Amino acid sequence: MARSLGATDVVSLAKSLQEMSMNGTEPPPQYFLKENSIKPTDSFLPSDPIPIIDISLLSSSSLSSKEGEDELEKLKSALTSWGCFQAIGHGISSSFLDKVRKVANQFFALPVEEKLKYSREVDGSEGYGNDRILSENQVLDWLYRLSLRLRPVDQRKLQLWPENPNEFREVLDEYGTKVKIIMDVLIKAMAKSLNLEENSFSSQFGERSVMQARFNFYPRCARPDLVLGVKPHSDRSGITVLLQDKEVEGLQVFKNDKWFIVSVIPHAFVVNLGDQMQIMSNGIFKSPMHRVVTNSERMRISVAMFNEPEPDKEIGPVDGLIDEKRPRLYRNVKNYAAFNFECFQKGVVPLESAKI
Numbered sequence: 001m002a003r004s005l006g007a008t009d010v011v012s013l014a015k016s017l018q019e020m021s022m023n024g025t026e027p028p029p030q031y032f033l034k035e036n037s038i039k040p041t042d043s044f045l046p047s048d049p050i051p052i053i054d055i056s057l058l059s060s061s062s063l064s065s066k067e068g069e070d071e072l073e074k075l076k077s078a079l080t081s082w083g084c085f086q087a088i089g090h091g092i093s094s095s096f097l098d099k100v101r102k103v104a105n106q107f108f109a110l111p112v113e114e115k116l117k118y119s120r121e122v123d124g125s126e127g128y129g130n131d132r133i134l135s136e137n138q139v140l141d142w143l144y145r146l147s148l149r150l151r152p153v154d155q156r157k158l159q160l161w162p163e164n165p166n167e168f169r170e171v172l173d174e175y176g177t178k179v180k181i182i183m184d185v186l187i188k189a190m191a192k193s194l195n196l197e198e199n200s201f202s203s204q205f206g207e208r209s210v211m212q213a214r215f216n217f218y219p220r221c222a223r224p225d226l227v228l229g230v231k232p233h234s235d236r237s238g239i240t241v242l243l244q245d246k247e248v249e250g251l252q253v254f255k256n257d258k259w260f261i262v263s264v265i266p267h268a269f270v271v272n273l274g275d276q277m278q279i280m281s282n283g284i285f286k287s288p289m290h291r292v293v294t295n296s297e298r299m300r301i302s303v304a305m306f307n308e309p310e311p312d313k314e315i316g317p318v319d320g321l322i323d324e325k326r327p328r329l330y331r332n333v334k335n336y337a338a339f340n341f342e343c344f345q346k347g348v349v350p351l352e353s354a355k356i
């Protein structure tokens with residue numbers, strides 16, 4: 001039976017992770033990887049690196065040039081093989097990205113009591129805290145998160161948006177606007193790369209697509225050989241835009257049965273697809289499994305932005321991607337967030353359950 005911890009358990013757990021990190025104490029066994037998992041250290045630098053894509057070449061006006069066409073081909077190849085790429089040429093200044101990192105750092109550096117003002121509600125998904133604990137044998141992740149919904153704008157829960165540091169809200173709002181524009185360009189380019197009409201995916205996201213920000217804080221951990229920052233998962237989103245830590249690596253992507261290190265390119269984004277794009281593309285594009293490893297020497301901070309279709313909208317494989325050679329792989333689904341959560345509670349893989 002799934003059991004949720006009460007508010008006091010969550011608070012004490014929240015405190016102890018930070019304390020363990022500061023004191024360099026050995027984490028308790030709830031954080032240890034299961035025996036049969038691939039160890040964090042068992043990972044590689046890819047010989048064929050994760051593609052780097054200049055997204056300034058993917059806007060509608062650039063696509064008619066030869067360079068634009070080549071970049072579009074690269075995009076398609078990246079998404080069918082890796083399901084992710086490093087994005088440069090995104091037009092957001094390095095100084096602004098550093099500011100996003102700075103407010104994230106300042107927030108996580110606040111005293112525990114101050115951060116707990118923005119605590120996640122026990123059964124909610126927004127706010128500050130550790131992961132929800134849904135079963136007793138769940139392996140715990142070594143991180144704190146601050147999750148906030150940015151769009152639709154009328155669904156923002158401002159009481160959970162930090163007022164400290166005082167620029168936090170303003171920076172997040174501006175960052176969200178900038179990243180949304182990039183996501184929209186990418187989602188259109190993805191359709192074009194498959195010779196589809198450019199709105200084929202974006203119309204499924206809808207006018208009121210959901211955008212969520214997640215600030216991840218990975219404290220130092222005394223047992224990086226046994227403890228993960230985030231266990232293997234694929235994102236439930238349509239598309240994810242991740243700002244990695246500027247100096248500390250940690251993200252790894254699974255491909256051909258191996259874990260590959262995603263190098264840090266300081267002002268690039270790591271863009272990966274989520275399950276809902278794998279469904280909409282009828283399995284042509286990949287929603288990659290990824291994980292985050294811990295580090296005994298340095299803490300790490302990342303900021304992920306997720307965009308997913310309106311919950312009430314039914315999504316499914318685009319007609320133009322279904323034929324005799326490639327029959328429909330997935331059924332239509334609605335409210336993938338809830339579906340994903342149910343699957344997680346049952347211990348089944350959501351993408352598998354969505355298969356026909």
Ligand code: OGA
Pocket residue numbers: 214216230235242244250251290292302303304
């Ligand atoms: C996530 C995630 C990666 C990272 O938040 O879903 O995969 O590098 N984060 O923090």
Ligand code: NI
Pocket residue numbers: 233234235290
């Ligand atoms: Ni993820």
